[in-house]
Amino acid sequence: MTDMAVAASGLRKSYGDKVVLDGIDLTVPAGTVFALLGPNGAGKTTAVRILTTLVTPDAGSGEVSVGGHDLATDGHAARASLGVTGQFSAVDGLITGEENMLLMADLHHMERGEGRRVTAELLARFDLVDAAGKPASTYSGGMRRRLDIAMTLVGAPQVLFLDEPTTGLDPRSRHTVWQIVRELVAGGTTVFLTTQYLDEADELADRIAVLDRGRIVAEGTPDDLKHLIPGGHVRLRFTDPDAYRAAARSFGTAASADDEALVLRVPGDGSQGALRAVLDRLDDARVEADELTVHTPDLDDVFFALTTDGTVRPTADRPARTDTADTADTEEVVR
Ligand SMILES: Nc1ncnc2c1ncn2[C@@H]1O[C@H](COP(=O)(O)OP(=O)(O)OP(=O)(O)O)[C@@H](O)[C@H]1O
Structure with missing residues (x-):
């Protein structure tokens, strides 16, 4: 085991002659939140699919490990350590929220009593007790997303992958999901999230990597990234x-x-x-x-500077700062 919850080097993936990931490195220390930020089609979901063993990386990629387990040699242990909530919900709308949860418990080979205990605990934690007996098709978008995350947590994953967890949610539901993420991390879970929302990355992430056209064009803490570009x-x-x-x-x-x-x-x-x-x-x-x-520049400035029109400015031109920059609010009224 390493203290890196996710470690990948030289990750490559092409479909036909389309290069989707062009040799990216990712490291996520255990117990932290990492955000992979990028515009549509940047390759975020592909990275998540590889890291969660749903897709194999191309030959020539370096080692990939999740939860300290090498995906190539120990895929089973890696899978046991991770959970994933994708852009497309795993929720079955025809059955109730509780039945969805119990189904997950069955998939994890939990004993009946244990499955019921975990289900009750998670439904309460995610404020779904009142809705538990209703078909999931009647849930709002925010409730569905909460159920989806709760289902992923049935197996108590060490590393949780959330692929665009708040896309399509209203502001209140987004904040609820953010709160869930914070609580999970406080409890020791590592969260790897992808997002197109800069404020989400800024709010949640300890470190952010900006992915554009299959390459990491900048990486660092939110403050590191804000200091990368002029505009202050x-x-x-x-x-x-x-x-x-x-x-x-x-x-x-x-x-x-x-x-x-x-x-x-x-x-x-x-x-x-x-x-x-x-x-x-x-x-x-x-x-x-x-x-x-x-x-000081905000992440919007950074994002547009680095990814506008798909015109990638190579990291070599904009070396990411590795020191911890002073924190400064985006707009701080001094007088
Ligand atoms: N199975 C596949 N076959 C062919 N092309 C694919 C496949 N999966 C992904 N791609 C292509 O790879 C590129 C990156 O897709 P990916 O879904 O990883 O991007 P993304 O950053 O998650 O975008 P979005 O924010 O829109 O979900 C896209 O151009 C997509 O069409």
């Missing part, structure tokens, strides 16, 4: 046109100006030093901004 600035807003003009003169070409909104934007890295330089300059000009906000 201090925004100064004035209400007094004279103060605005005095500040604009003082900053000159160091700031971009919006004369109508009385706003100046001073590019910077969001560091304390950069902020101090802005404040010193305002003091020198004897003006006070009515509002000062520090903006």
Whole structure:
């Protein structure tokens, strides 16, 4: 066993002459949340299908292990350690939520009593007790997704793969799923999720890999990724046109100006030093901004910079930072 819940090197998969995964490396420490983020068709589901043993990687791929078990030599143990909830629900709509759960318990060869105990516990945990006796076809999207995840947890997997777990859910249901993920991780489960939603990756993931056209184009903590691209600035807003003009003169070409909104934007890295330089300059000009906000790029900026129009900018041009960057809110009102 290693302390890596998922480890894959040089993962390749092609269908015909279409290269879907072009040699990607993935490592996920146990007990963490990893998000594979990418646009439609990037190869996310294919990666999940390989890691969950549903599809075999192409020859020439490196080793792949899940739960510390090599997929090629110990697929059975790897399968026993993982659970997967795909984009297409495993829920059978014709039977009740409880029957779906008991079916899963049977598939895991649980004794009847044990199956009932686990089912009752999970239905309660996922707030499905009232609906347990109703056909799953009558469930809302959010309830169905909760049931789907609950069914996956019947086997108590160490590593849980969630393929786009909140696609199509309303905001409240998305937050419920996020809460479920947090609780699972607090209980020691490793979660590998794929998502197209930047806020989801930002909310949940310890580390994010951005997949585009079968390649990892950036990887790191959410903050690492936000520091990869330019776009940070201090925004100064004035209400007094004279103060605005005095500040604009003082900053000159160091700031971009919006004369109508009385706003100046001073590019910077969001560091304390950069902020101090802005404040010193305002003091020198004897003006006070009515509002000062520090903006660091958010994951939207990163995602579009790295994947726009499918024009992949190679990682070599944008080396991912491995140090832990200072945390800074996307838009933090300072004054
Ligand atoms: N069995 C298959 N046969 C042929 N092509 C496939 C197969 N499975 C996937 N592909 C192709 O591989 C590419 C990546 O698909 P995949 O489903 O992995 O992407 P994805 O990132 O999960 O996208 P989405 O967010 O839309 O689900 C797509 O172009 C898809 O058409």
